[in-house]
Amino acid sequence: MQKRRSFLKKAIAGVTLSALLPITKSATAGEVKLKDALIHHVFFWLKEPANEQHKKQLVEALNQLTKVKTIKLSHIGFPASTEDRDVVDHSYSVSYMAMFDNQADQDSYQVDPIHLKFVEENQHLWSKVVVYDSMDQAL
Incomplete structure (x- = not known):
């Protein structure tokens, strides 16, 4: 097991985020570091939270965003x-x-036609959206 962890540490050193995926369960959080990655976390409050069709529509539309x-x-x-x-x-x-x-890459996503279409076609579903963007900072 120790040899595998040592191998994983060496294998991921200096590798871009896209090359890390999928991350194995054998790697610990201390072994996998995301350098310069931007995390974009969006929270949606539906106008009709109990409307399962609206929730399904939003989820299907969010799945389309993965094509960016x-x-x-x-x-x-x-x-x-x-x-x-x-x-x-x-x-x-x-x-x-x-x-x-x-x-x-996140800036490009904001103006990507897929993202713009998502907002245009689905904004009527939500009453509130909150976005948290984060990046690592050198201290």
């Missing part, structure tokens, strides 16, 4: 049934996370 070539990793999620604590917000309907190799 600069997206390296994506995840569509729903509020988890985690402990109800003051710091946990379960009020959103759907979340979407996309990972990019860098800021330029």
Whole structure:
């Protein structure tokens, strides 16, 4: 097992994010570092949260966003049934996370025709959208 971890550490050193995927369960968080990646996390509050057809339409449209070539990793999620604590917000309907190799790739995504079409055709579904973008910073 130690030889495998050593091999994985050496194999991923200096590799771009796209080459890391899929990440194996054998690698630990300390062994896999995302350098210069931009994480784009979007939270949607549906106008009609109980409308399953609207939720399905949004999820299908979000799946179409994965066709944008600069997206390296994506995840569509729903509020988890985690402990109800003051710091946990379960009020959103759907979340979407996309990972990019860098800021330029995320900038390209913002004006990509697939993304623009997504907004145009689906914005009537949500009452609120909150976006959190993050990147690593040298301290």
